Amino acid sequence: MDERKRDSMIAYLRHRMEEFGIKPEDLAAVLANERGGQKNARYRSATGDTWDGQGEMPQWLKQAISAGQSIGHFELSATPAPAPAAAAPAKKRVDWQNDPFAGSPLARSNSR
The missing domain is CATH 4.10.430 (H-NS DNA Binding Protein)
Known part of the structure; x- marks a missing residue:
């Protein structure tokens, strides 16, 4: 989104918040609660x-x-895993964020 569109959207949102009596603190509290729910x-x-x-x-x-x-x-995991021992090789982390096959049979691997 370019700067002009962003500024226009912010002005629109401020206007609508004022129209409905929503304060920035109200919005911040709702957003904080949503983040807390994800925990x-x-x-x-x-x-x-x-x-x-x-x-x-x-x-x-x-x-x-x-x-x-x-x-x-x-x-x-509820708690972070302990650091691996120095002798053990670090396991390569896989980023599944953009994998269209995540969760499908194509994502399974028989080589371990």
């Missing part, structure tokens, strides 16, 4: 969908499991 997420997909493990399993997770992916693949 409770227990599972996350490559596209950013989350589930806290409560209630019915979301469709994205059902589809991934039926395609052969393990639920553990999507689980977020």
Whole structure:
């Protein structure tokens, strides 16, 4: 988005907030609460969908499991893992963010 469009959008949003009596502090509080809700997420997909493990399993997770992916693949760790020992080689991290096949049978690898 170019600078002019951005400034125009900000002016529009300020006008609408004033029209409805919304203060910047109100907006900040709502955004803070939404971020806080994401901390409770227990599972996350490559596209950013989350589930806290409560209630019915979301469709994205059902589809991934039926395609052969393990639920553990999507689980977020509650605490950071300890640093690997100096003798152990570092495991290459894979960025699944832009992988169109994440969660599908094409993403599984038999070579370990």
